[in-house]
Amino acid sequence: MIMKKINKVTVIIPTYNAEKFIGRCIDTVISQIYENVEIIAIDDGSSDNTINILKEFKKIKVLENETNQGPAYSRTKGLMQASGEYVAFLDADDYWDEDFISATVAFLEKYEDAVAVSTGYIGIDLKGGTVEKPKLSEEDKAYYGEKGNICPDFFEFWSTYFGVLTGTVMMRTSVAQQTKGQRSELRLTEKI
Template identity: 35%
Template sequence: METVSVIIPVYNGAQTIVSTLDSVFAQEGVNLEIIVINDGSTDQTLEVLQTFKTQINLFSTVNQGVSHARAFGLTKATGSYIQYLDSDDLLAPQKIRMQMQALKNKNGDVAYGDWQKFVEVNKNIIFKDKVSQEIEGDLETTIFAKFWAPPAALLYSKRICEKLSWSNTLPIIQDARYLLDAARSDGHFVYTPGVMAYYRTEQEYSLSQKSKLAFIKDIYQNSLEIHQCWLVSESYNQEKEKSIINSLRYTINEFRGLDRQCAKKAINALLTIAPGYIPEEKGLLRLMSKLFGYKQAEYLAYIKRKFLKG
Protein backbone atom coordinates (compact mmCIF):
# COMPACT_ATOMS: atom_id res chain seq x y z
CA MET A 1 0.00 0.00 0.00
CA GLU A 2 1.32 3.43 -0.95
CA THR A 3 2.17 5.85 1.84
CA VAL A 4 0.64 9.26 2.47
CA SER A 5 2.91 11.75 4.21
CA VAL A 6 1.01 14.08 6.55
CA ILE A 7 2.99 17.29 7.13
CA ILE A 8 1.93 19.37 10.13
CA PRO A 9 3.75 22.63 10.95
CA VAL A 10 2.98 23.87 14.45
CA TYR A 11 3.81 27.08 16.26
CA ASN A 12 2.46 27.55 19.79
CA GLY A 13 -0.28 25.03 19.13
CA ALA A 14 -0.34 23.20 22.45
CA GLN A 15 -4.07 23.85 22.85
CA THR A 16 -5.09 22.40 19.46
CA ILE A 17 -2.45 19.95 18.21
CA VAL A 18 -3.84 16.94 20.09
CA SER A 19 -7.24 17.24 18.39
CA THR A 20 -5.52 17.64 15.03
CA LEU A 21 -3.37 14.56 15.56
CA ASP A 22 -6.37 12.55 16.75
CA SER A 23 -8.12 13.33 13.45
CA VAL A 24 -5.07 11.92 11.64
CA PHE A 25 -4.81 8.82 13.83
CA ALA A 26 -8.50 8.12 13.11
CA GLN A 27 -7.89 7.78 9.35
CA GLU A 28 -8.50 4.21 8.20
CA GLY A 29 -7.44 2.15 5.21
CA VAL A 30 -4.24 4.12 4.54
CA ASN A 31 -0.58 3.86 5.40
CA LEU A 32 0.45 7.14 7.02
CA GLU A 33 3.76 8.83 7.71
CA ILE A 34 3.11 11.70 10.14
CA ILE A 35 5.70 14.48 10.07
CA VAL A 36 5.34 17.25 12.64
CA ILE A 37 7.57 20.34 12.55
CA ASN A 38 7.73 22.30 15.79
CA ASP A 39 8.49 25.75 14.38
CA GLY A 40 10.21 27.29 17.40
CA SER A 41 7.19 27.17 19.71
CA THR A 42 7.48 29.03 23.02
CA ASP A 43 4.53 27.39 24.78
CA GLN A 44 4.13 23.73 25.79
CA THR A 45 3.88 22.46 22.21
CA LEU A 46 7.12 20.45 22.30
CA GLU A 47 6.22 18.76 25.57
CA VAL A 48 2.80 17.80 24.18
CA LEU A 49 4.31 16.45 20.95
CA GLN A 50 6.87 14.35 22.78
CA THR A 51 4.04 12.28 24.26
CA PHE A 52 3.35 11.07 20.69
CA LYS A 53 6.97 10.31 19.79
CA THR A 54 6.22 6.68 18.91
CA GLN A 55 3.46 7.72 16.49
CA ILE A 56 4.97 10.73 14.72
CA ASN A 57 8.24 11.86 13.17
CA LEU A 58 9.02 14.98 15.18
CA PHE A 59 11.40 17.74 14.09
CA SER A 60 12.13 21.00 15.88
CA THR A 61 13.50 24.09 14.14
CA VAL A 62 14.02 27.72 15.00
CA ASN A 63 10.99 29.81 14.12
CA GLN A 64 11.10 30.54 10.38
CA GLY A 65 7.42 30.56 9.50
CA VAL A 66 4.91 28.11 8.09
CA SER A 67 6.26 28.12 4.51
CA HIS A 68 9.70 27.06 5.67
CA ALA A 69 8.22 24.44 7.98
CA ARG A 70 6.12 22.90 5.21
CA ALA A 71 9.04 22.91 2.79
CA PHE A 72 11.24 21.29 5.43
CA GLY A 73 8.58 18.66 6.06
CA LEU A 74 8.40 17.84 2.37
CA THR A 75 12.15 17.08 2.34
CA LYS A 76 11.49 14.43 4.99
CA ALA A 77 8.46 12.91 3.26
CA THR A 78 8.72 9.48 1.64
CA GLY A 79 5.06 9.06 0.68
CA SER A 80 3.57 9.11 -2.80
CA TYR A 81 0.93 11.59 -1.62
CA ILE A 82 1.20 14.69 0.55
CA GLN A 83 -1.35 15.88 3.08
CA TYR A 84 -0.53 19.34 4.39
CA LEU A 85 -2.41 20.02 7.61
CA ASP A 86 -2.47 23.06 9.89
CA SER A 87 -2.09 22.37 13.58
CA ASP A 88 -5.56 23.61 14.49
CA ASP A 89 -7.66 22.01 11.73
CA LEU A 90 -9.23 18.56 11.56
CA LEU A 91 -9.48 15.87 8.91
CA ALA A 92 -12.87 14.28 8.32
CA PRO A 93 -13.06 10.48 8.83
CA GLN A 94 -11.94 8.52 5.73
CA LYS A 95 -10.79 11.76 4.10
CA ILE A 96 -7.33 10.63 3.09
CA ARG A 97 -8.48 7.23 1.83
CA MET A 98 -11.21 8.76 -0.34
CA GLN A 99 -9.00 11.43 -1.86
CA MET A 100 -6.07 9.10 -2.43
CA GLN A 101 -8.35 6.67 -4.25
CA ALA A 102 -9.76 9.51 -6.34
CA LEU A 103 -6.26 10.58 -7.38
CA LYS A 104 -5.33 7.00 -8.23
CA ASN A 105 -8.48 6.42 -10.26
CA LYS A 106 -8.01 9.55 -12.36
CA ASN A 107 -4.22 9.84 -12.29
CA GLY A 108 -4.71 13.15 -10.52
CA ASP A 109 -2.37 15.54 -8.79
CA VAL A 110 -4.64 17.54 -6.49
CA ALA A 111 -7.79 16.27 -4.82
CA TYR A 112 -10.04 18.92 -3.33
CA GLY A 113 -13.28 18.65 -1.43
CA ASP A 114 -15.83 20.51 0.63
CA TRP A 115 -15.00 21.82 4.10
CA GLN A 116 -16.76 23.20 7.13
CA LYS A 117 -15.91 25.96 9.56
CA PHE A 118 -15.97 25.40 13.30
CA VAL A 119 -15.21 27.11 16.57
CA GLU A 120 -14.34 25.58 19.91
CA VAL A 121 -16.11 26.95 22.97
CA ASN A 122 -15.29 25.51 26.38
CA LYS A 123 -13.83 22.44 24.66
CA ASN A 124 -17.06 21.91 22.70
CA ILE A 125 -16.89 22.02 18.90
CA ILE A 126 -19.58 24.10 17.23
CA PHE A 127 -19.87 23.60 13.48
CA LYS A 128 -20.67 26.59 11.30
CA ASP A 129 -20.84 27.25 7.55
CA LYS A 130 -20.17 24.46 5.08
CA VAL A 131 -18.28 25.48 1.94
CA SER A 132 -18.96 23.48 -1.23
CA GLN A 133 -17.42 24.61 -4.49
CA GLU A 134 -16.46 22.63 -7.57
CA ILE A 135 -14.03 24.46 -9.83
CA GLU A 136 -15.56 25.46 -13.15
CA GLY A 137 -14.14 27.28 -16.14
CA ASP A 138 -10.47 28.06 -16.60
CA LEU A 139 -8.61 26.35 -13.76
CA GLU A 140 -5.97 29.01 -13.12
CA THR A 141 -8.34 31.96 -13.35
CA THR A 142 -10.92 30.36 -11.08
CA ILE A 143 -8.38 29.45 -8.40
CA PHE A 144 -6.86 32.93 -8.53
CA ALA A 145 -10.14 34.82 -8.44
CA LYS A 146 -12.76 32.71 -6.72
CA PHE A 147 -11.52 29.54 -5.06
CA TRP A 148 -9.86 28.79 -1.75
CA ALA A 149 -9.78 25.74 0.47
CA PRO A 150 -7.68 25.08 3.57
CA PRO A 151 -4.79 22.64 3.11
CA ALA A 152 -6.71 20.10 5.21
CA ALA A 153 -9.34 19.78 2.44
CA LEU A 154 -6.69 19.02 -0.22
CA LEU A 155 -4.44 16.09 -1.05
CA TYR A 156 -1.44 16.45 -3.37
CA SER A 157 0.54 13.91 -5.33
CA LYS A 158 4.22 13.91 -4.44
CA ARG A 159 5.09 14.38 -8.11
CA ILE A 160 3.30 17.76 -8.31
CA CYS A 161 4.78 18.89 -4.99
CA GLU A 162 8.25 18.28 -6.36
CA LYS A 163 7.51 20.91 -9.03
CA LEU A 164 6.38 23.52 -6.51
CA SER A 165 7.90 25.67 -3.79
CA TRP A 166 6.41 27.46 -0.80
CA SER A 167 6.50 31.24 -1.20
CA ASN A 168 8.54 33.29 1.25
CA THR A 169 7.15 36.56 -0.16
CA LEU A 170 3.55 35.78 0.78
CA PRO A 171 3.58 34.96 4.50
CA ILE A 172 -0.22 34.89 4.84
CA ILE A 173 -1.71 33.52 1.60
CA GLN A 174 1.12 31.15 0.73
CA ASP A 175 -1.24 28.14 0.72
CA ALA A 176 -3.49 29.78 -1.88
CA ARG A 177 -0.47 30.53 -4.07
CA TYR A 178 0.81 26.96 -3.71
CA LEU A 179 -2.52 25.64 -4.97
CA LEU A 180 -2.51 28.09 -7.89
CA ASP A 181 1.05 27.11 -8.77
CA ALA A 182 -0.08 23.48 -8.88
CA ALA A 183 -2.61 24.50 -11.53
CA ARG A 184 0.03 26.54 -13.39
CA SER A 185 2.25 23.43 -13.38
CA ASP A 186 -0.43 21.50 -15.30
CA GLY A 187 -1.62 19.60 -12.25
CA HIS A 188 -4.74 17.51 -12.77
CA PHE A 189 -7.42 18.48 -10.21
CA VAL A 190 -10.04 16.01 -8.97
CA TYR A 191 -13.12 17.01 -6.99
CA THR A 192 -14.20 14.73 -4.15
CA PRO A 193 -17.70 15.71 -2.97
CA GLY A 194 -18.52 15.76 0.72
CA VAL A 195 -16.89 17.42 3.73
CA MET A 196 -13.21 16.52 3.74
CA ALA A 197 -12.01 18.76 6.55
CA TYR A 198 -12.98 21.09 9.36
CA TYR A 199 -11.44 24.57 9.43
CA ARG A 200 -11.05 26.32 12.76
CA THR A 201 -11.96 30.01 12.79
CA GLU A 202 -11.10 32.71 15.34
CA GLN A 203 -7.80 31.01 16.11
CA GLU A 204 -5.31 33.06 18.11
CA TYR A 205 -2.37 32.65 15.74
CA SER A 206 -4.19 33.10 12.42
CA LEU A 207 -2.03 35.57 10.49
CA SER A 208 -4.88 36.72 8.25
CA GLN A 209 -7.05 37.50 11.25
CA LYS A 210 -4.29 39.25 13.22
CA SER A 211 -3.29 41.72 10.50
CA LYS A 212 -5.76 42.88 7.87
CA LEU A 213 -3.16 45.18 6.30
CA ALA A 214 -0.62 42.38 5.92
CA PHE A 215 -3.31 40.17 4.38
CA ILE A 216 -4.22 42.80 1.78
CA LYS A 217 -0.53 43.43 1.03
CA ASP A 218 -0.16 39.71 0.29
CA ILE A 219 -3.09 39.82 -2.13
CA TYR A 220 -1.56 42.86 -3.84
CA GLN A 221 1.87 41.24 -4.14
CA ASN A 222 0.38 37.99 -5.41
CA SER A 223 -1.63 39.86 -8.04
CA LEU A 224 1.51 41.49 -9.41
CA GLU A 225 3.46 38.23 -9.40
CA ILE A 226 0.73 36.23 -11.11
CA HIS A 227 0.24 38.97 -13.71
CA GLN A 228 3.90 38.70 -14.64
CA CYS A 229 3.68 34.89 -14.79
CA TRP A 230 0.63 35.02 -17.01
CA LEU A 231 2.12 37.70 -19.27
CA VAL A 232 4.89 35.37 -20.38
CA SER A 233 2.56 32.43 -20.89
CA GLU A 234 0.52 31.64 -23.96
CA SER A 235 -2.66 31.48 -21.87
CA TYR A 236 -2.89 35.20 -21.03
CA ASN A 237 -6.24 36.56 -22.16
CA GLN A 238 -8.91 39.13 -21.32
CA GLU A 239 -10.44 36.91 -18.63
CA LYS A 240 -7.13 36.64 -16.80
CA GLU A 241 -6.45 40.36 -17.15
CA LYS A 242 -9.90 41.14 -15.77
CA SER A 243 -9.28 38.88 -12.77
CA ILE A 244 -6.02 40.73 -12.04
CA ILE A 245 -7.74 44.11 -12.34
CA ASN A 246 -10.58 42.99 -10.06
CA SER A 247 -8.05 41.78 -7.49
CA LEU A 248 -6.20 45.09 -7.59
CA ARG A 249 -9.50 46.98 -7.29
CA TYR A 250 -10.24 44.93 -4.17
CA THR A 251 -6.87 45.85 -2.65
CA ILE A 252 -7.41 49.53 -3.52
CA ASN A 253 -10.76 49.52 -1.77
CA GLU A 254 -9.29 47.84 1.30
CA PHE A 255 -6.13 49.96 1.36
CA ARG A 256 -8.24 53.15 1.44
CA GLY A 257 -8.89 52.81 5.15
CA LEU A 258 -5.62 51.10 6.03
CA ASP A 259 -2.70 52.69 4.21
CA ARG A 260 -3.04 55.57 1.75
CA GLN A 261 0.41 55.03 0.24
CA CYS A 262 -0.37 51.39 -0.49
CA ALA A 263 -3.61 52.48 -2.16
CA LYS A 264 -1.64 54.84 -4.43
CA LYS A 265 0.77 52.05 -5.39
CA ALA A 266 -2.11 49.73 -6.22
CA ILE A 267 -3.79 52.40 -8.36
CA ASN A 268 -0.57 52.97 -10.30
CA ALA A 269 -0.11 49.21 -10.74
CA LEU A 270 -3.63 48.87 -12.12
CA LEU A 271 -3.10 51.72 -14.59
CA THR A 272 0.17 50.17 -15.73
CA ILE A 273 -1.74 47.04 -16.64
CA ALA A 274 -4.79 48.85 -18.05
CA PRO A 275 -4.03 52.46 -19.08
CA GLY A 276 -7.23 54.41 -19.48
CA TYR A 277 -9.08 52.06 -17.12
CA ILE A 278 -12.74 52.89 -16.47
CA PRO A 279 -14.65 50.93 -13.77
CA GLU A 280 -17.39 48.74 -15.21
CA GLU A 281 -19.88 49.25 -12.41
CA LYS A 282 -22.22 52.21 -12.70
CA GLY A 283 -21.81 55.05 -10.23
CA LEU A 284 -19.97 58.23 -9.40
CA LEU A 285 -16.51 56.67 -9.65
CA ARG A 286 -17.18 55.52 -13.21
CA LEU A 287 -18.50 58.96 -14.18
CA MET A 288 -15.52 60.79 -12.65
CA SER A 289 -13.13 58.33 -14.28
CA LYS A 290 -14.59 59.18 -17.69
CA LEU A 291 -14.24 62.91 -16.98
CA PHE A 292 -10.90 63.08 -15.16
CA GLY A 293 -9.27 59.66 -15.44
CA TYR A 294 -9.37 56.81 -12.93
CA LYS A 295 -6.44 57.99 -10.79
CA GLN A 296 -7.91 61.45 -10.27
CA ALA A 297 -11.35 59.93 -9.70
CA GLU A 298 -9.98 57.78 -6.89
CA TYR A 299 -8.34 60.86 -5.35
CA LEU A 300 -11.59 62.83 -5.50
CA ALA A 301 -13.43 59.89 -3.95
CA TYR A 302 -10.83 59.84 -1.16
CA ILE A 303 -11.32 63.56 -0.50
CA LYS A 304 -15.09 63.07 -0.41
CA ARG A 305 -14.86 60.21 2.12
CA LYS A 306 -12.44 62.19 4.27
CA PHE A 307 -14.77 65.20 4.25
CA LEU A 308 -17.81 63.11 5.17
CA LYS A 309 -15.95 61.55 8.09
CA GLY A 310 -15.27 65.06 9.37
Protein backbone atom coordinates in the same frame (compact mmCIF):
# COMPACT_ATOMS: atom_id res chain seq x y z
CA MET B 1 -5.02 -13.92 -3.39
CA ILE B 2 -3.23 -10.80 -4.67
CA MET B 3 -3.08 -7.94 -2.20
CA LYS B 4 -3.28 -4.44 -3.61
CA LYS B 5 -0.44 -2.20 -2.49
CA ILE B 6 -1.62 0.63 -0.26
CA ASN B 7 0.43 3.66 -1.22
CA LYS B 8 1.97 5.62 1.61
CA VAL B 9 0.64 9.07 2.41
CA THR B 10 2.73 11.69 4.21
CA VAL B 11 0.89 14.26 6.33
CA ILE B 12 2.86 17.38 7.20
CA ILE B 13 1.77 19.44 10.19
CA PRO B 14 3.53 22.75 10.94
CA THR B 15 3.03 23.85 14.55
CA TYR B 16 3.62 27.08 16.41
CA ASN B 17 2.31 27.57 19.95
CA ALA B 18 -0.39 25.01 19.23
CA GLU B 19 -0.62 23.20 22.56
CA LYS B 20 -4.41 23.72 22.71
CA PHE B 21 -5.10 22.11 19.33
CA ILE B 22 -2.28 19.83 18.24
CA GLY B 23 -3.44 16.72 20.11
CA ARG B 24 -6.84 16.72 18.40
CA CYS B 25 -5.21 17.39 15.03
CA ILE B 26 -2.80 14.47 15.28
CA ASP B 27 -5.46 12.15 16.71
CA THR B 28 -7.59 12.70 13.59
CA VAL B 29 -4.67 11.73 11.37
CA ILE B 30 -3.86 8.64 13.43
CA SER B 31 -7.56 7.69 13.35
CA GLN B 32 -7.84 7.72 9.56
CA ILE B 33 -9.30 4.54 8.07
CA TYR B 34 -6.43 4.65 5.56
CA GLU B 35 -3.62 2.53 6.98
CA ASN B 36 -0.29 3.59 5.47
CA VAL B 37 0.31 7.10 6.84
CA GLU B 38 3.54 8.86 7.76
CA ILE B 39 3.12 11.95 9.98
CA ILE B 40 5.77 14.66 10.07
CA ALA B 41 5.18 17.46 12.59
CA ILE B 42 7.43 20.49 12.58
CA ASP B 43 7.60 22.66 15.69
CA ASP B 44 8.36 26.17 14.52
CA GLY B 45 10.10 27.57 17.60
CA SER B 46 7.10 27.37 19.93
CA SER B 47 7.35 28.99 23.36
CA ASP B 48 4.52 26.93 24.87
CA ASN B 49 4.28 23.17 25.51
CA THR B 50 3.76 22.18 21.85
CA ILE B 51 7.06 20.33 21.43
CA ASN B 52 6.45 18.15 24.52
CA ILE B 53 2.98 17.23 23.30
CA LEU B 54 4.40 16.29 19.89
CA LYS B 55 7.02 14.06 21.49
CA GLU B 56 4.30 12.15 23.37
CA PHE B 57 3.07 10.74 20.04
CA LYS B 58 5.23 7.73 19.19
CA LYS B 59 3.86 7.33 15.65
CA ILE B 60 5.08 10.67 14.30
CA LYS B 61 8.37 12.14 13.18
CA VAL B 62 9.07 15.44 14.95
CA LEU B 63 11.31 18.11 13.43
CA GLU B 64 12.23 21.36 15.18
CA ASN B 65 13.06 24.88 14.06
CA GLU B 66 15.08 26.82 16.65
CA THR B 67 13.25 30.04 15.85
CA ASN B 68 9.88 30.84 14.32
CA GLN B 69 10.27 30.72 10.52
CA GLY B 70 6.60 30.56 9.53
CA PRO B 71 4.37 27.77 8.25
CA ALA B 72 5.66 27.83 4.66
CA TYR B 73 9.22 27.19 5.84
CA SER B 74 8.03 24.33 8.08
CA ARG B 75 5.83 22.82 5.37
CA THR B 76 8.76 22.84 2.95
CA LYS B 77 11.06 21.28 5.54
CA GLY B 78 8.56 18.44 6.00
CA LEU B 79 7.89 18.10 2.28
CA MET B 80 11.55 17.52 1.50
CA GLN B 81 11.55 14.59 3.97
CA ALA B 82 8.23 13.10 2.83
CA SER B 83 8.48 9.48 1.73
CA GLY B 84 4.85 8.90 0.76
CA GLU B 85 3.56 8.76 -2.80
CA TYR B 86 0.98 11.35 -1.77
CA VAL B 87 1.33 14.34 0.55
CA ALA B 88 -1.12 16.52 2.45
CA PHE B 89 -0.65 19.51 4.72
CA LEU B 90 -2.75 20.00 7.83
CA ASP B 91 -2.58 23.05 10.06
CA ALA B 92 -2.24 22.33 13.79
CA ASP B 93 -5.67 23.77 14.62
CA ASP B 94 -7.50 21.84 11.89
CA TYR B 95 -8.71 18.26 11.72
CA TRP B 96 -10.12 15.74 9.25
CA ASP B 97 -13.01 13.33 9.03
CA GLU B 98 -11.79 9.74 9.33
CA ASP B 99 -12.12 9.08 5.59
CA PHE B 100 -10.35 12.19 4.25
CA ILE B 101 -7.18 10.32 3.22
CA SER B 102 -8.95 7.28 1.76
CA ALA B 103 -11.33 9.44 -0.29
CA THR B 104 -8.65 11.76 -1.68
CA VAL B 105 -6.22 8.92 -2.47
CA ALA B 106 -9.02 7.00 -4.22
CA PHE B 107 -9.66 10.05 -6.39
CA LEU B 108 -5.98 10.41 -7.35
CA GLU B 109 -5.74 6.72 -8.15
CA LYS B 110 -8.86 6.91 -10.31
CA TYR B 111 -7.61 10.00 -12.18
CA GLU B 112 -3.94 9.21 -12.76
CA ASP B 113 -3.33 12.45 -14.70
CA ALA B 114 -4.55 14.62 -11.80
CA VAL B 115 -1.78 16.29 -9.81
CA ALA B 116 -3.92 17.10 -6.78
CA VAL B 117 -7.40 16.83 -5.35
CA SER B 118 -9.16 19.31 -3.10
CA THR B 119 -12.28 18.85 -1.02
CA GLY B 120 -14.73 21.25 0.53
CA TYR B 121 -14.50 22.01 4.22
CA ILE B 122 -16.70 22.75 7.18
CA GLY B 123 -15.52 25.31 9.70
CA ILE B 124 -16.85 26.96 12.83
CA ASP B 125 -17.14 30.74 12.90
CA LEU B 126 -16.53 32.96 15.95
CA LYS B 127 -20.18 32.69 16.99
CA GLY B 128 -20.11 28.87 16.90
CA GLY B 129 -21.99 28.61 13.62
CA THR B 130 -21.12 26.25 10.79
CA VAL B 131 -19.41 27.55 7.66
CA GLU B 132 -19.25 25.35 4.56
CA LYS B 133 -16.97 26.21 1.66
CA PRO B 134 -17.10 26.33 -1.21
CA LYS B 135 -20.81 26.89 -1.80
CA LEU B 136 -21.10 25.52 -5.33
CA SER B 137 -23.59 26.76 -7.90
CA GLU B 138 -26.29 24.26 -8.91
CA GLU B 139 -24.50 23.77 -12.24
CA ASP B 140 -21.21 23.00 -10.48
CA LYS B 141 -22.96 20.65 -8.01
CA ALA B 142 -24.34 18.71 -10.96
CA TYR B 143 -20.93 18.62 -12.67
CA TYR B 144 -18.82 17.59 -9.64
CA GLY B 145 -21.40 15.28 -8.08
CA GLU B 146 -20.94 13.41 -4.80
CA LYS B 147 -17.70 11.63 -5.76
CA GLY B 148 -15.97 14.56 -7.47
CA ASN B 149 -14.80 15.23 -10.97
CA ILE B 150 -11.80 16.75 -12.74
CA CYS B 151 -11.91 20.55 -12.65
CA PRO B 152 -11.95 21.78 -16.26
CA ASP B 153 -10.41 25.17 -15.36
CA PHE B 154 -8.66 25.43 -12.01
CA PHE B 155 -8.09 29.18 -12.24
CA GLU B 156 -11.76 29.86 -12.97
CA PHE B 157 -12.75 27.65 -10.02
CA TRP B 158 -10.27 29.43 -7.75
CA SER B 159 -11.44 32.91 -8.74
CA THR B 160 -15.11 31.93 -8.33
CA TYR B 161 -14.92 30.07 -5.01
CA PHE B 162 -11.54 30.76 -3.44
CA GLY B 163 -12.13 27.19 -2.39
CA VAL B 164 -8.73 25.54 -2.23
CA LEU B 165 -7.45 25.65 1.35
CA THR B 166 -4.35 24.05 2.83
CA GLY B 167 -6.01 21.24 4.78
CA THR B 168 -8.31 20.25 1.91
CA VAL B 169 -5.64 19.15 -0.57
CA MET B 170 -3.92 15.84 -1.30
CA MET B 171 -1.25 15.86 -4.01
CA ARG B 172 1.37 13.70 -5.62
CA THR B 173 4.57 14.10 -3.60
CA SER B 174 6.89 13.95 -6.62
CA VAL B 175 5.16 16.96 -8.19
CA ALA B 176 5.08 18.91 -4.91
CA GLN B 177 8.79 18.27 -4.34
CA GLN B 178 9.62 19.51 -7.84
CA THR B 179 8.33 22.95 -6.81
CA LYS B 180 10.97 23.09 -4.05
CA GLY B 181 8.23 23.97 -1.57
CA GLN B 182 6.42 27.09 -0.50
CA ARG B 183 7.87 30.59 -0.52
CA SER B 184 8.56 31.42 3.13
CA GLU B 185 8.83 35.18 2.53
CA LEU B 186 5.11 35.39 1.62
CA ARG B 187 3.57 35.60 5.09
CA LEU B 188 0.64 37.91 4.34
CA THR B 189 -2.00 35.95 6.24
CA GLU B 190 0.22 34.18 8.77
CA LYS B 191 0.73 35.18 12.39
CA ILE B 192 4.28 35.71 13.54
